[in-house]
Amino acid sequence: MNTSILSELKKQAQQAWPELDLLIGWETGYDTLHTTPVFIKDSSEIQRLVWNPFCAQNLAGYLVKSPIVPRGEGSKKIGICVKGCDSRSVVALIQEKLVARDMLFIFGIPCRGVIDLRKLIPNQTGAKILSVRLTDDQVEVEHSKGLQHLAFADVLMRKCKRCRYPDPVIHDVLLGESVLPRIESHELYQDVAAIERLSLQERLAFWQTELDRCLRCYACRNACPLCVCQDRCIAETRDPKWLTQYMNLPEKFMFHFIHALHLAGRCTECGECERVCPMEIPVSLIKEELNKITKELLDFEAGLDLEGVPPLLTFSPAETGI
Amino acid sequence: MGKTDSPTEKRALTIIGFLCNWCSYGGADTAGVCRFKQPTDLRVIRVPCTGRMDPLFIARALILGADGVLVSGCHPRDCHYAVGNLYARRRLEILKRMLPFMGIHADRFHYTWVSASEGQRWQQVVTEFSEQVGGLGPNPGVTSFHTGNREEL
Numbered sequence: 001m002n003t004s005i006l007s008e009l010k011k012q013a014q015q016a017w018p019e020l021d022l023l024i025g026w027e028t029g030y031d032t033l034h035t036t037p038v039f040i041k042d043s044s045e046i047q048r049l050v051w052n053p054f055c056a057q058n059l060a061g062y063l064v065k066s067p068i069v070p071r072g073e074g075s076k077k078i079g080i081c082v083k084g085c086d087s088r089s090v091v092a093l094i095q096e097k098l099v100a101r102d103m104l105f106i107f108g109i110p111c112r113g114v115i116d117l118r119k120l121i122p123n124q125t126g127a128k129i130l131s132v133r134l135t136d137d138q139v140e141v142e143h144s145k146g147l148q149h150l151a152f153a154d155v156l157m158r159k160c161k162r163c164r165y166p167d168p169v170i171h172d173v174l175l176g177e178s179v180l181p182r183i184e185s186h187e188l189y190q191d192v193a194a195i196e197r198l199s200l201q202e203r204l205a206f207w208q209t210e211l212d213r214c215l216r217c218y219a220c221r222n223a224c225p226l227c228v229c230q231d232r233c234i235a236e237t238r239d240p241k242w243l244t245q246y247m248n249l250p251e252k253f254m255f256h257f258i259h260a261l262h263l264a265g266r267c268t269e270c271g272e273c274e275r276v277c278p279m280e281i282p283v284s285l286i287k288e289e290l291n292k293i294t295k296e297l298l299d300f301e302a303g304l305d306l307e308g309v310p311p312l313l314t315f316s317p318a319e320t321g322i
Numbered sequence: 323m324g325k326t327d328s329p330t331e332k333r334a335l336t337i338i339g340f341l342c343n344w345c346s347y348g349g350a351d352t353a354g355v356c357r358f359k360q361p362t363d364l365r366v367i368r369v370p371c372t373g374r375m376d377p378l379f380i381a382r383a384l385i386l387g388a389d390g391v392l393v394s395g396c397h398p399r400d401c402h403y404a405v406g407n408l409y410a411r412r413r414l415e416i417l418k419r420m421l422p423f424m425g426i427h428a429d430r431f432h433y434t435w436v437s438a439s440e441g442q443r444w445q446q447v448v449t450e451f452s453e454q455v456g457g458l459g460p461n462p463g464v465t466s467f468h469t470g471n472r473e474e475l
Binding site for chain 1: 378381399427
């Protein structure tokens with residue numbers, strides 16, 4: 001199934017190429033388990049594209065971050081491959097006028113979920129993966145300590161297990177067949193609800209333990225397609241000076257408050273922050289909680305409607321309940 | 323803040339008040355001019371408008387161990403800058419609902435609206451909030467397991 005989507009993608013990319021300057025997609029990385037973003041600038045390179053459940057990266061960030069191509073008079077469109085979750089980030093960027101819709105050519109791919117590599121070898125056995133074979137709902141992992149069969153649904157990323165929008169919400173061409181959401185909308189916030197059930201002391205202890213591991217490498221921020229301040233990020237500016245370089249817990253909490261609150265009402269739950277965290281801190285839980293609040297309070301879900309305005313960039317004089 | 327205090331020692335509360343220049347700061351002044359008795363725990367920071375309030379100001383104060391944070395501005399539709407407080411109340415409400423998720427008691431933060439003429443209301447707001455924060459006891463802030471006082475939490 002993935003191969004037919006891939007050949008269709010290549011065909012469509014070839015067809016669309018006269019309109020494009022650049023096509024952003026995925027290619028095989030340093031081994032078969034890893035894919036890496038590819039920036040195609042010539043139609044002869046289109047065959048480098050791949051599509052499989054290892055294509056985890058959200059490419060939308062590259063529309064607003066380095067290495068962005070300079071746009072000018074007469075420049076053609078940027079082609080971009082998106083999964084369901086990535087497409088919401090693209091919509092959010094268009095909503096905030098950070099990219100123009102007519103600048104993009106979007107290749108939408110309905111997605112059955114991407115694999116969390118950390119789940120392929122459970123319990124940190126240290127075994128080296130030799131090869132992985134995928135069937136529709138099974139993953140066969142051959143590693144240095146033997147052969148293992150896993151269910152596809154078990155090795156998905158957390159964000160995929162709670163995916164509500166597997167089909168791209170915006171696209172110029174759609175590749176492959178529509179995929180059903182994995183959960184109902186009322187199940188969306190089960191993970192944050194589990195934390196909400198803890199007592200206040202337990203919640204503080206939970207975040208103290210989790211955030212204590214934070215290295216402040218800022219990978220979560222860098223991978224986030226909607227963290228667009230870049231060099232002006234207040235986590236690093238000297239004026240205003242919000243954070244010091246001390247590695248203590250208050251500074252770590254503060255950094256995650258900055259990251260999460262700057263995404264309040266904007267986060268599209270692509271899960272990149274959590275995927276790239278080298279310390280495996282569930283950082284996107286904080287953003288999910290904020291999304292849950294904005295949904296309850298202001299009935300807004302980020303990255304769905306091109307005309308929508310992120311709720312914290314606007315107000316309504318009528319809302320007296322707040 | 324208060325880190326060197328021994329847990330048994332009774333200490334004054336540290337409550338940070340962010341007051342908008344045009345209404346609540348005036349309201350607090352009115353309360354003073356009228357000689358209304360008020361708790362002394364509040365340290366006032368004057369801001370041009372509640373629209374200036376970055377929710378991170380509040381988060382930072384609470385993370386570092388302020389016992390409470392009070393934000394007060396013009397009543398909605400009475401903002402000196404027309405709409406500053408309308409932006410503010412969305413941000414502040416979202417922060418208030420998010421704090422408990424991170425393990426910080428929502429009652430340590432309160433936002434309200436007090437106009438320049440409402441000296442009496444100001445007295446009532448400050449008194450009630452101080453009592454509310456006093457009831458929660460000192461805020462340990464977010465201390466490290468290794469250096470901090472986990473038992474106290």
